[in-house]
Amino acid sequence: MAKSVWWRTLGFVVLAIVAQFSRADDQHALWQSLLSKHVYVAEGGYATTVDYSSFAKDRAVLARYLETLSAVSPAEFDRWSEARQLAFLINAYNAWTVELILRHYPGIDSIREIGGWFRSPWKLSFFDLLGKRRSLDELEHEMIRESYAEPRIHFAVNCASIGCPALAREPYRGDELERQLEAATQRFLSDRQRNGLSKGALRVSPIFDWYEEDFAKGWRGLNSLPDFLAHYGNALGLSSAQQRQLRSGALRIRHTDYNWALNKRD
Numbered sequence: 001m002a003k004s005v006w007w008r009t010l011g012f013v014v015l016a017i018v019a020q021f022s023r024a025d026d027q028h029a030l031w032q033s034l035l036s037k038h039v040y041v042a043e044g045g046y047a048t049t050v051d052y053s054s055f056a057k058d059r060a061v062l063a064r065y066l067e068t069l070s071a072v073s074p075a076e077f078d079r080w081s082e083a084r085q086l087a088f089l090i091n092a093y094n095a096w097t098v099e100l101i102l103r104h105y106p107g108i109d110s111i112r113e114i115g116g117w118f119r120s121p122w123k124l125s126f127f128d129l130l131g132k133r134r135s136l137d138e139l140e141h142e143m144i145r146e147s148y149a150e151p152r153i154h155f156a157v158n159c160a161s162i163g164c165p166a167l168a169r170e171p172y173r174g175d176e177l178e179r180q181l182e183a184a185t186q187r188f189l190s191d192r193q194r195n196g197l198s199k200g201a202l203r204v205s206p207i208f209d210w211y212e213e214d215f216a217k218g219w220r221g222l223n224s225l226p227d228f229l230a231h232y233g234n235a236l237g238l239s240s241a242q243q244r245q246l247r248s249g250a251l252r253i254r255h256t257d258y259n260w261a262l263n264k265r266d
Contacts, residue, residue: 027068027088028065028091028171028172028173030061030062030064030065030068031065031091031095031171032170032171033061034055034058034061034062034065035167035168035169035170035171036169036170037054037058038050038051038052038054038055038058039051039167039168039169040265041169042265043191043193045187046166046187046188046190046191046193047162047166047191047263048166048167048168048169048263049263049264049265049266050098050101050160050167050263050264050265051264051265052098052101052102052105052106052262052264052265053105053106055098055102056102056105059102062095062098062099062102065095066095066096066099066127069088069091069092069095069129070127070128070129072088072129072130073130073131074130074131077130080174081174082148083174083175083177083178084173084174084175084177085148085174086144086148086150086153086172086174086177087171087172087173087174087176087177087180088174089139089143089144090144090153090156090157090172091171091172092129092139093136093139093140093144093157093158094156094157094158094167094168096126096127096136096139097111097136097158097159097160098160099127100114100121100124100126100136100160101114101160101262108262109261109262110161110260110261110262111159111160111161111260111262112260120137121136122135122136122137122140123135123136123137124136125138129143130143140157144157145211145214149217149218149219150181150219151211151214151215151217151219151228152181152182152184152185153181154207154211154214155181155184155185155187155188156168156172156180156181156184158263160262160263161258161259161260161261161262161263162259162260162261162262162263163194163205163206163257163258163259163260164263165184165187165188165207166184166187166188167263168180168184185232185235186232186235188205189229189232189235189236190235190236190237192237194256195236195256196236196237197236197237197238197242198254200252201251201252201253201254202229202236202238202246202251202252202253202254203253203254203255203256204229204236204253204254204255204256205255205256205258206255206256206257206258207258208225208229208253208255209255212225215228215229216228225253226246226247226249226251226253227247229246229253230243230244230246230247233246
């Protein structure tokens with residue numbers, strides 16, 4: 001191969017690689033624009049609220065973003081790194097949750113009012129993802145929880161409720177996922193309204209009751225909920241002695257109430 005041809009070929013390869021990474025970085029750009037515009041930090045940085053009224057004015061932008069998610073084929077998804085896949089699914093869950101709220105807003109005060117008496121909002125099949133019609137339950141439990149051994153996703157997916165961990169003001173991205181999940185976990189566990197010592201017990205969110213099995217599957221060698229919570233003892237405000245008590249079972253775990261009111265901005 002002539003030298004000039006070889007250099008041109010190499011240049012095309014480099015451009016293709018750069019374009020691939022650019023597409024990955026830009027995949028959630030529309031979601032970033034919406035989060036930056038309509039999600040607000042609240043409660044000293046431990047929570048966020050959503051201005052659904054202003055979000056509704058950007059439904060066309062949200063629709064375009066959701067279309068880009070639906071356009072991803074299973075074959076393309078399978079070529080991604082595990083981190084990029086998980087970030088994509090978390091963003092999809094959060095974006096379609098917002099879409100579900102906007103379909104009923106302002107006529108609701110809680111996501112649980114959607115779906116009627118006999119069908120929860122999480123079981124409604126209302127969007128297409130990776131070649132199939134999906135529900136939020138399927139996305140969370142079958143696509144995220146079953147496929148990725150990552151308990152910190154429970155601090156990243158958002159159910160549009162005050163009791164839920166904050167909806168992040170940035171999209172989750174594969175190359176930033178570790179930092180983002182760790183920040184979300186630290187932020188949620190540091191919120192003394194939902195997690196902390198009280199009357200001789202460690203009181204934590206009901207999330208740790210509903211999904212206790214996810215925190216006991218050996219993530220980073222942690223094989224029980226007490227081990228997981230002790231691992232984040234500093235965020236929970238526990239001393240070294242209290243962390244040891246937690247691991248040994250001497251420090252009881254109790255659960256706080258869950259606030260299902262809509263996480264709307266007043």
